[in-house]
Amino acid sequence: xxxxxxxxxxxxxxxxxxxxxxxxxxxxxxxxxxxxxxxxxxxxxxxxxxxxxxxxxxxxxxxxxxxxxxxxxxxxxxxxxxxxxxxxxxxxxxxxxxxxxxxxxxxxxxxxxxxxxxxxxxxxxxxxxxxxxxxxxxxxxxxxxxxxxxxxxxxxxxxxxxxxxxx
Numbered sequence: 001x002x003x004x005x006x007x008x009x010x011x012x013x014x015x016x017x018x019x020x021x022x023x024x025x026x027x028x029x030x031x032x033x034x035x036x037x038x039x040x041x042x043x044x045x046x047x048x049x050x051x052x053x054x055x056x057x058x059x060x061x062x063x064x065x066x067x068x069x070x071x072x073x074x075x076x077x078x079x080x081x082x083x084x085x086x087x088x089x090x091x092x093x094x095x096x097x098x099x100x101x102x103x104x105x106x107x108x109x110x111x112x113x114x115x116x117x118x119x120x121x122x123x124x125x126x127x128x129x130x131x132x133x134x135x136x137x138x139x140x141x142x143x144x145x146x147x148x149x150x151x152x153x154x155x156x157x158x159x160x161x162x163x164x165x166x167x
Contacts, residue, residue, distance in 0.1 A: 001060070001061045001062070002058050002059070002060050002104065002107045003059060004054075004058055004059075005050060005054065005058060006050060006054075007047055007050045009046075009050070009059050009066060009069075010043055013042075013046050013066070013069045014042035014043040014045075014046050015039060016069060016092055017042055017069075017088075017090050018037045018039050018042055019092060019093065021034060021037060022034045022035070022037065023093040024093075024128065024129070025123070025126070028125045028154060029150045029154075030150040033149060033150025033152075034150070055071060055072075055073050056071060056111050057069060057070070057071040058070050058071075058104060058107050058108060058111070060091070060095075060100045060104055062095075067091060067092050067100050068090060068091035068092060068100045068104055069088075069089070069090055069104070070086065070089040070104040070105065070107065071088050072084065072086045072108045072111070072112050072118075073085060073112070073113070074113055075119055077119070077143075077158070080117075080119055083115050083117050083119055084109075084112035084113055084114075084115040084118045084163075085112075085119045085120060086105065086109075086118060087120075089101060089105065089108070089120075091104070101132060102136065105136055109161075109163065115163065116163060117161065118161050118163055119141070119158055119159065119161075120133065120138065120158070120159050121145070121156045121159075122157060122159060123147070123154055123155070123157075124144070124154070124155045124157050125155075136161070137161045138160065138161045139159060139160060140159055141159065141160040143158040144156065144157050144158070
């Protein structure tokens with residue numbers, strides 16, 4: 001089941017965020033950096049976000065367990081005014097390849113403000129995520145940005161998908 005996130009989901013969202021980073025980025029960022037991600041800070045940040053400006057955040061649930069989440073809105077990229085953006089999607093590693101991510105992406109794409117294009121950012125080194133997004137119709141648009149975490153610099157790339165917008 002997919003539903004809109006509430007403040008009560010803050011801890012589950014934060015837990016998925018941290019666990020997914022630790023698994024997905026194990027070969028991309030230093031182990032010490034990943035081990036020291038603060039669950040408490042993420043919980044506090046998500047509580048504040050969901051209390052004050054919930055925006056478009058949805059969770060996937062199975063038998064009462066939150067298995068993933070996605071958020072989106074309008075892009076803040078200077079060259080993408082009026083374009084919708086999937087800002088984040090995370091799924092518990094044990095639910096990868098089970099359709100949860102695709103269902104979350106379908107939900108957010110339908111909920112985003114009407115736009116002919118939706119963008120998202122992904123680490124260039126995250127081949128698993130790149131394959132996932134490509135299956136959903138996203139392609140690199142040539143825009144890249146450097147990202148530093150844990151003293152390591154990596155590149156993130158922007159992907160874009162043309163959407164059919166109802167008239």
